[in-house]
Amino acid sequence: MRSVLIDALEKQYEAEIASADAIIKMLLENSVAISDHVHHQKELDCQLHKIAAAEEKLQVLKDYEIPKGE
Numbered sequence: 001m002r003s004v005l006i007d008a009l010e011k012q013y014e015a016e017i018a019s020a021d022a023i024i025k026m027l028l029e030n031s032v033a034i035s036d037h038v039h040h041q042k043e044l045d046c047q048l049h050k051i052a053a054a055e056e057k058l059q060v061l062k063d064y065e066i067p068k069g070e
Contacts, residue, residue: 009061013054020047020054 024047027040 006061010058013058013061016054017051020050023047 024044027044027047
């Protein structure tokens with residue numbers, strides 16, 4: 001059960017990274033798709049923060065060297 005939970009966390013963090021990455025690309029490549037009231041710099045910062053947080057959490061999981069076989 002432990003490895004199932006760890007695997008689920010890894011996938012959750014990877015999904016958060018992928019989602020934020022997609023939003024960043026959309027902001028940078030097609031800003032028309034975002035409503036006019038969104039402040040682009042603030043939104044980019046927010047998405048980068050999400051990526052940084054998820055990457056840090058992934059690294060912490062790896063640093064604990066939790067055996068996948070448990």
